[in-house]
Amino acid sequence: MTPPTGAAAAQRIEGVVEHGDERGRLLGFPTANLGVHGQDLRDGVWAGLVEVDPGTGRATTHVAAVSVGHRPTYYDRTGERLLEANLLDFSGDLYGRRVIVHLITRLRPQRRSTGSEELVTQLRADVAAVREWAAGAGHSGS
């Protein structure tokens, strides 16, 4: 799969994957985290693509469900603002690797869930919506 170009690439964020608090792994939705403090991005949950190791001989591109915001289920507005990407059908260690995240279609705002169980139900629905988006947009798998 090739990365998006031109008008299809709504927002592009480049960075090195940071350590999260590992909750995502426990929830069954591990995420690659990037700090986006002060960046001009719209908070919410997005369907997108993530390039891993761009510009190298081992570059790959993956469909992803991406969250941008303060994670209101767990933190208030003073919490760190993060971009977290759950790469579909990807297993591997991304810590310390360079990625380019393309936010393409905004699915919904960030919400405060009553707890992890409700959030997991929401994350399942997000991943299903991202798969539907990917199929419609012609992005198959990784």
Ligand SMILES: Cc1cc2nc3c(=O)[nH]c(=O)nc-3n(C[C@H](O)[C@H](O)[C@H](O)COP(=O)(O)O)c2cc1C
């Ligand atoms: C697709 C997606 C949607 C998310 N939506 C929300 C949300 O609506 N509200 C929220 O508080 N956190 C949301 N999150 C963030 C989760 O709370 C977070 O990934 C989880 O707590 C794990 O954090 P960690 O990676 O730092 O361990 C979302 C994460 C993903 C990947």
